[in-house]
Amino acid sequence: MCATELSAQALISSEVTLSGGVYQDYTAKFRAPVFFYWNLNHTNAAGVETYFDLGANNNLIENRWGFYLYQGYFSIPFSQGFENAPSKKSRIQLGRQLLTEGFEMDILDGVQVPIYWSENGGVNLHGGASYFMQEDLVDTHSQVYGATAHQKFLGAIWKGGYLHKKRHFEPRPSLSENNAHASVMWSSERVPFHPLLQAKAQWNLSTRSYDQGYAELSFYPRDSVSFGATYSKRQPSSLNTIDSYLVFRIFSISPVYTAGGFITFTPREELRFAANVRHSTYNSPAGNEDGDEQELTVSWYRNRSTVIPGLAHVKSYGGEFWEPSLTYRFDISSTASLRVQGAIADIKKINNIKSTAYSGRAGWDFRPFPSKAPRLSTLLLGEVESNHIFKIDGRFIAFVSYLLY
């Protein structure tokens, strides 16, 4: 391991990963996909940050290539942040980046300008083309513009913003939508049970309707205990192409309403219990549908070992499954770790398939030459599944990464 290198305070961090594997598909043909990832983060002496994260893959036998730019932008600061919040720098971010304002979760090919007037408040201006997380496209047919202001006030974070979205796909006419969103997050150590409240809503100004919402009320009465409940109303934007929400469209003809709860218990620092439940309801062409999920996990850390047993149960119109699992991680040394995971799923589907499925996954992360090439990292990953379709389905992948801190 090497410490971060500084040269006139210019800093660079990079990772290159080449991976390849081989598997036999259901027609007994061999496939050999190869993946290449490269990310680079460079900060120069003036604080200008250059960041990109890209990938390419090829199926060697079919010679089918794919290129992906996950993110790639320049960040030019015009303030140096605050003593207690150095990451809150006013800046211009130009390029491909994530946009997560309101209920958006898109890749934005454009510009974001976060401006902070104090460590407690500011505004984020943003605009550009967004194409729904498709990393291999630059498409200007869909655009989003807006601004979001945020301020800490009365012990809470308040946010409010406006989004103008438009779409134009020939030969269809142009469509646009105006949304307003607002959110608040408040927590207090003085109130009994130390509550945290978060509420968030989005309105479609064009149709004057409540579009989407999320609310959470959670309590942290002791360091070792937390519990809470959540509610959400979600639906795709009417401006999205039908293609972009196919999974939603084939099942649901209404917004999805979800209520959930969680509880965690940490009796000791190295032992954690967590349970989640969720209930969703929506209208499908067949009528009202419900879905239920429950999950219980235990995490136990001891010395260099981590053991995580878990149990999941999901039930919906599509069927029901129970899945106990066990994960074990062991840090062999300062440069090597081992992770083994096994799971058995008891599955009953609506189409009368009843099956018991087995999954095993093991990985070994190590540095082959820790003294001569400490930045060369290798991950060997194997996965085996057995179920009613495949008696044995296995795959093996080797990753080789070079890290430049």
Added chain:
Amino acid sequence: MKTILKNFSFGCLLFGTASIVLGSSIFAEPAKQTGLLKPRKELFSHANHTKPFEKLNVQCTDCHSFAVKPKEPGPTALPVKERYLQRTVPGLCHDCHLGKISVPLRRNCLLCHSNLSVIKPKDHFNSFRLRHGKLSQMDRDSCTRCHSPQDCTSCHAKQNTLAQLVHRPNFRLTHSIQARSDPQSCTFCHKSSGFCLDCHKGRRR
């Protein structure tokens, strides 16, 4: 409503049973976990820090106090090497690595910590996988104190990690049940019909 209560009761029952069984004295000798690669005093290298400290104008006395004296006075007394540190609190390294300098965060934590799950903030265990999106949207820049931009894509888009971070095991067989349970959850990431058709129409094998 009945279904929600039934599910919640079920979850609580499971949770309670597991807590009673596993939270008892089966696991004795709790130990403070830091997930450090080496003991703290072996992690720090003066040689590697000389240049950065010069650039950042960090003085010897920012970390060391020469007011500390050995218990035994006099020239033959043993040195108090470890006690030269003005503070021995864990935050000493973090003062720079998480604040004063803008270090690209890739593997910043892994410089010293081998097991990141041990040093996760406590609130990251409170059903955080389901909640982190909404919480991060309230104050995204506060996440960048520890996380780099590629931390999003490394879980949501890539597969080069030991852990199976997003979907459960056997997901190829159970995804139809899961999708019908909450169809909106799929469209957060999978926003192209091609993604479904690649497999269901046999384009990808």
